Amino acid sequence: MARVIAVVNQKGGTGKTTTSVNLACALAEKGKFVLLVDLDPQANAGSGLGIEADPKRGTLYNALIEGAAPSNLIYETNVEGSLHVIPAEQDLSGGQIEMVNMEDREFLLKNALLEIRNDYDYIIIDCPPSLDLLTLNALTASDEIIIPVQCEYYALEGLSQLLNTIKLVKENLHPDLKVLGALLTMYYRRIRLSEDVVSEVRNNFPYFVFKTVIPRNIRLAEAPSFGQSVLTLAGWSKGAKAYRKLADEVINTNAK
Ligand SMILES: Nc1ncnc2c1ncn2[C@@H]1O[C@H](COP(=O)(O)OP(=O)(O)OP(=O)(O)O)[C@@H](O)[C@H]1O
Ligand SMILES: [Mg+2]
Incomplete structure (x- = not known):
C-alpha cells in the first residue's frame, strides 16, 4: 500500500x-x-516532466468529475526507475465548481486512487496554491503532508490558517492525517535573512522540520523548461543533491 x-x-x-x-x-x-x-489546474507538474495530456485519454479531471478509471489516465515517464504521472489540465478549475454538488465531494480523489494505491510505494500529490475543494480532496486522500516554506520574510505567515485547516480535516473528515514536516526551500546562503528564517521556522513550527534544506539553485528553476526533473537534467547540481537527501529523509521519517 502506497504512502500518499x-x-x-x-x-x-x-x-x-x-x-x-x-x-x-x-x-x-x-x-x-x-x-x-x-x-x-496550472498543470505545471505534468508539463515539467514533458508530459502532454492526450485529449483521447484525459486527465485527472476525468477521474474526479466523470468517474473515469484512473488506470487509463496514467502516463509513463522516462525517469530511471518507475515514475508515472496523472496530469492535470485547466478544466480542473471549472471542475471544482462541478464538484460542489457531487456526492462525497471531499473524497473524490481518495476514491479515485483506491483502485491504484496498491500499485505504488509512493503517491505524491502536487496541490494548487489555495485552500479550496481541490486541496481538501488532497488532504482527505493523503496519509501525510509536506509543507514547503520559502526562506523569506513572513515565511510563517499564513501557515496557521493551513494548520487550522489540517486540524479541521482531522477532526471532521480524516482522523489519521499526519503532518510529515515543513520543508525549507529557496535557501540563499549569502543572505543573512535566509538563516534567520531557518531558525525562526525551526523554533516556531509546531511539527517536524526536515533537516534537508533546499537551496536556491538555477538548475531547479530551469529544469521544467526542458521537460525534465533536475535529477536527469543536472544530476550533480546542488538542487539534485538536496532532493535526493530529502527523499532519504522521507523514506526514513515516520509522521507523527
Ligand atoms: N530551490 C529553488 N531554486 C530556484 N528556483 C526555484 C526553487 N524552487 C522553486 N523555484 C522556482 O520558483 C518558482 C515557484 O516554484 P514552484 O512552481 O515550485 O512553486 P509552487 O508552490 O508550486 O507555485 P504555485 O503556488 O504557483 O503552484 C518557479 O519558477 C520555480 O522554478
Ligand atoms: Mg505549483
Whole structure:
C-alpha cells in the first residue's frame, strides 16, 4: 500500500511543484514505484516532466468529475526507475465548481486512487496554491503532508490558517492525517535573512522540520523548461543533491 503524500501550501510560489516533481523523481531513482498526481489546474507538474495530456485519454479531471478509471489516465515517464504521472489540465478549475454538488465531494480523489494505491510505494500529490475543494480532496486522500516554506520574510505567515485547516480535516473528515514536516526551500546562503528564517521556522513550527534544506539553485528553476526533473537534467547540481537527501529523509521519517 502506497504512502500518499500531499505537497501543500496555499501561498503561491513556495516550491510545491518543484518539490513534488523532484521528490517523486528522487524516490523513483532509489527504486521506489512512484505516482505523481497533478492536482493543480496550472498543470505545471505534468508539463515539467514533458508530459502532454492526450485529449483521447484525459486527465485527472476525468477521474474526479466523470468517474473515469484512473488506470487509463496514467502516463509513463522516462525517469530511471518507475515514475508515472496523472496530469492535470485547466478544466480542473471549472471542475471544482462541478464538484460542489457531487456526492462525497471531499473524497473524490481518495476514491479515485483506491483502485491504484496498491500499485505504488509512493503517491505524491502536487496541490494548487489555495485552500479550496481541490486541496481538501488532497488532504482527505493523503496519509501525510509536506509543507514547503520559502526562506523569506513572513515565511510563517499564513501557515496557521493551513494548520487550522489540517486540524479541521482531522477532526471532521480524516482522523489519521499526519503532518510529515515543513520543508525549507529557496535557501540563499549569502543572505543573512535566509538563516534567520531557518531558525525562526525551526523554533516556531509546531511539527517536524526536515533537516534537508533546499537551496536556491538555477538548475531547479530551469529544469521544467526542458521537460525534465533536475535529477536527469543536472544530476550533480546542488538542487539534485538536496532532493535526493530529502527523499532519504522521507523514506526514513515516520509522521507523527
Ligand atoms: N530551490 C529553488 N531554486 C530556484 N528556483 C526555484 C526553487 N524552487 C522553486 N523555484 C522556482 O520558483 C518558482 C515557484 O516554484 P514552484 O512552481 O515550485 O512553486 P509552487 O508552490 O508550486 O507555485 P504555485 O503556488 O504557483 O503552484 C518557479 O519558477 C520555480 O522554478
Ligand atoms: Mg505549483
